[in-house]
Amino acid sequence: MGENLSKELNLNIKEFKIDLLKNGGDPGALIPLLQSAQDSYGYVPEKVINYISEFAEIPAAEIYGVVTFYSQFRLKPLGKYIVKVCEGTACHVNGAKSIVDMLLNELGIGVGETSDDGMFSLLSVACLGCCSLAPVIMVNEETFGSLTPDKVKKVLKKYRQK
Amino acid sequence: MVEVKVGLGTCGISAGGYTVFDELKIEKDKNNIDFELKETGCMGMCYREVLVEINDDNGKWLYAEVDKIKVKKIVEDHLISGKPIEEWLVKMGKSESEDPFFEKQKRIVLRNCGEIDPNSIDEYSAREGYSAIRKVISNGSPEEVIRAITESGLRGRGGGGFPTGLKWKFTREAPGDKKYVICNADEGDPGAFMDRSVLEGDPHSVIEGMMIAAYAIGAEYGYIYVRAEYPKAIERLRTALGQADEKGYIGNGIFGSKINFNVKIKEGAGAFVCGEETALIASIEGKRGIPRVRPPFPAVKGLWGKPTNINNVETLANIPWIINNGPEAFASMGTEKSKGTKVFALAGKIAKSGLAEVPMGMTINEVVFEIGGGIKDGGKFKAVQMGGPSGGCIPASMGDIKIDYDEITKTGAIMGSGGMVVLDETTCMVDLAKFFLTFTQNESCGKCTFCRIGTKRMLEILEKITLGKGEEKDLDLLEELSYKIKESSLCGLGQTAPNPVLTTLKYYREEYEAHIRDKECPAHSCAALIEYKVIPEKCTGCTLCARNCPVDAIEGSVKEIHWIDPEKCIKCSLCFQACKFDAIEKI
Numbered sequence: 001m002g003e004n005l006s007k008e009l010n011l012n013i014k015e016f017k018i019d020l021l022k023n024g025g026d027p028g029a030l031i032p033l034l035q036s037a038q039d040s041y042g043y044v045p046e047k048v049i050n051y052i053s054e055f056a057e058i059p060a061a062e063i064y065g066v067v068t069f070y071s072q073f074r075l076k077p078l079g080k081y082i083v084k085v086c087e088g089t090a091c092h093v094n095g096a097k098s099i100v101d102m103l104l105n106e107l108g109i110g111v112g113e114t115s116d117d118g119m120f121s122l123l124s125v126a127c128l129g130c131c132s133l134a135p136v137i138m139v140n141e142e143t144f145g146s147l148t149p150d151k152v153k154k155v156l157k158k159y160r161q162k
Numbered sequence: 163m164v165e166v167k168v169g170l171g172t173c174g175i176s177a178g179g180y181t182v183f184d185e186l187k188i189e190k191d192k193n194n195i196d197f198e199l200k201e202t203g204c205m206g207m208c209y210r211e212v213l214v215e216i217n218d219d220n221g222k223w224l225y226a227e228v229d230k231i232k233v234k235k236i237v238e239d240h241l242i243s244g245k246p247i248e249e250w251l252v253k254m255g256k257s258e259s260e261d262p263f264f265e266k267q268k269r270i271v272l273r274n275c276g277e278i279d280p281n282s283i284d285e286y287s288a289r290e291g292y293s294a295i296r297k298v299i300s301n302g303s304p305e306e307v308i309r310a311i312t313e314s315g316l317r318g319r320g321g322g323g324f325p326t327g328l329k330w331k332f333t334r335e336a337p338g339d340k341k342y343v344i345c346n347a348d349e350g351d352p353g354a355f356m357d358r359s360v361l362e363g364d365p366h367s368v369i370e371g372m373m374i375a376a377y378a379i380g381a382e383y384g385y386i387y388v389r390a391e392y393p394k395a396i397e398r399l400r401t402a403l404g405q406a407d408e409k410g411y412i413g414n415g416i417f418g419s420k421i422n423f424n425v426k427i428k429e430g431a432g433a434f435v436c437g438e439e440t441a442l443i444a445s446i447e448g449k450r451g452i453p454r455v456r457p458p459f460p461a462v463k464g465l466w467g468k469p470t471n472i473n474n475v476e477t478l479a480n481i482p483w484i485i486n487n488g489p490e491a492f493a494s495m496g497t498e499k500s501k502g503t504k505v506f507a508l509a510g511k512i513a514k515s516g517l518a519e520v521p522m523g524m525t526i527n528e529v530v531f532e533i534g535g536g537i538k539d540g541g542k543f544k545a546v547q548m549g550g551p552s553g554g555c556i557p558a559s560m561g562d563i564k565i566d567y568d569e570i571t572k573t574g575a576i577m578g579s580g581g582m583v584v585l586d587e588t589t590c591m592v593d594l595a596k597f598f599l600t601f602t603q604n605e606s607c608g609k610c611t612f613c614r615i616g617t618k619r620m621l622e623i624l625e626k627i628t629l630g631k632g633e634e635k636d637l638d639l640l641e642e643l644s645y646k647i648k649e650s651s652l653c654g655l656g657q658t659a660p661n662p663v664l665t666t667l668k669y670y671r672e673e674y675e676a677h678i679r680d681k682e683c684p685a686h687s688c689a690a691l692i693e694y695k696v697i698p699e700k701c702t703g704c705t706l707c708a709r710n711c712p713v714d715a716i717e718g719s720v721k722e723i724h725w726i727d728p729e730k731c732i733k734c735s736l737c738f739q740a741c742k743f744d745a746i747e748k749i
């Protein structure tokens with residue numbers, strides 16, 4: 001049944017080892033499943049939650065509960081460029097606030113929001129772990145450190161022109 | 163053969179490490195030079211990244227702040243012509259004098275970080291790697307191992323400080339045929355990156371530590387619970403586990419014995435509370451990471467209801483060293499009740515931020531000034547924040563305090579996992595307390611009412627104070643709430659959440675009072691209590707501030723003295739940062 005349902009929903013998820021959940025199997029497989037779904041789609045689509053729920057006979061509400069508990073999971077797709085601004089302690093004392101202000105101002109969106117054109121999403125993270133470069137932002141996989149509000153402008157400009 | 167190593171921990175990569183690495187490779191092929199180009203983990207000097215070390219007949223040469231352009235010259239001058247470029251070096255050949263950053267350190271946990279290629283099991287093996295586990299399997303009973311760890315005096319490095327040997331003993335003695343060992347790599351404190359650096363720089367030492375723990379308690383299965391936000395650490399752990407598996411070091415019948423040990427990696431999905439043992443277990447079991455009542459402790463009833471031993475990354479990385487060098491060697495370092503070393507992530511307003519491992523018993527002043535080089539940009543040392551959201555601030559006046567679990571707990575802060583954020587006079591303590599409370603408020607799982615709602619109320623009060631709307635009675639209320647939250651929360655998150663407020667109230671009460679009574683922020687940091695003004699004598703009329711103002715609050719044309727309209731100003735500080743003549747002041 002699992003395979004048919006998966007085809008019907010047009011699920012195309014890499015490393016989606018749902019069989020581990022069969023007949024009550026290994027409940028610990030749930031979070032890795034959700035992670036692989038997010039890897040493939042960029043977020044956790046509702047259809048995936050429903051699919052897992054039916055397959056493994058876990059209430060969808062319970063899966064939704066897990067999804068919303070962890071900050072890694074998103075229920076909506078993000079923009080093309082994901083701007084993560086670090087608000088860790090080192091960044092905080094080194095002026096992260098002025099960086100956030102500049103991002104809000106330049107992007108015209110709030111933290112956790114995506115711009116209407118789908119170009120940028122702005123997220124705040126607790127610590128990116130490169131404290132010696134504080135204050136830091138990350139755009140997709142690229143890190144920018146020792147920032148000033150002015151440098152932030154230049155970084156965004158670079159992505160806008162891409 | 164000459165060896166060239168590039169520091170490729172997350173800090174090095176962020177600073178452009180791979181660009182340097184690729185450039186070295188291009189130069190090597192282009193000039194057809196015979197040297198071995200290698201990756202290595204964090205060397206500790208994060209403030210001088212990208213770091214490149216050349217190992218030749220004349221010793222070790224460490225180049226700092228290397229970029230694409232410098233690579234070309236280093237290759238030409240040093241590697242081809244044999245002339246090291248002195249002004250770029252922080253470590254010079256065979257010369258005895260070391261940079262003070264390294265000189266005062268004692269590297270046990272970081273013994274291989276920045277030395278070996280983390281992707282090479284052979285390099286780890288060449289430095290006594292996997293010899294400790296062989297030793298205990300061939301001639302050491304589990305009880306003997308536990309005794310050795312107990313005698314070493316090692317205590318949990320995740321922050322709790324519980325004696326590791328005792329923890330192992332409890333799990334060993336707990337009835338049950340199936341047991342688990344878990345490595346807690348869910349390093350969540352903002353401003354802490356010790357565990358990440360160890361995993362990125364020396365993953366095998368953590369795996370070996372886990373194997374010894376598993377042998378001692380009688381576990382055949384292990385989990386490494388690591389933050390998904392650490393992709394490089396996960397990648398290197400996977401490589402390391404694959405290599406260990408290939409060599410027969412993990413799996414069934416390890417090292418030709420009858421002992422089995424299998425390890426799985428679990429990626430944490432981002433929840434600070436999962437650093438707590440029972441929440442971490444719930445998360446591995448696929449549930450929301452919510453702590454439960456203890457006892458029963460995980461040592462008796464843990465993962466899937468079986469006896470489980472959980473140790474932090476740094477704790478485990480110490481284990482092989484203790485077995486190889488003996489518990490006495492470890493216990494000879496440190497203070498009476500805190501043995502060995504501690505790794506600190508130095509960050510904040512410090513001149514040399516990075517990773518430093520020091521013997522226990524060193525004073526805070528020694529760490530800040532002798533290793534960390536003091537405060538950056540000539541600022542004045544105000545305090546250190548230790549233990550992140552669970553910890554507190556220790557004022558500069560108490561800088562003679564020793565790094566010791568019990569001494570630090572006495573101040574109201576905690577040793578914590580090793581984040582040491584240095585603060586200068588520009589940091590407002592009320593704002594800092596608010597910062598940490600915002601964090602814990604966000605991360606509270608919601609199970610205990612006092613933690614869930616109490617921290618919210620505390621945060622509201624702190625917000626009120628930073629807006630200049632605080633009242634005298636607020637301070638008592640903050641204290642009352644703090645103690646109630648500590649008493650009525652199940653897990654460490656709630657029990658320690660008020661610490662940042664309590665310690666700042668204890669040592670910096672006058673700062674709170676200044677916000678409340680005088681509506682002033684002594685550190686000139688809280689936006690609602692400051693005003694930006696142009697200093698007419700310094701203003702050159704360059705218009706830079708006006709061009710940077712997002713709300714057009716600055717008036718004045720070219721070569722005219724500018725003026726900030728307080729009605730329009732949103733206090734974003736952009737003009738203050740933009741001005742090249744220090745002509746804007748905060749009052």
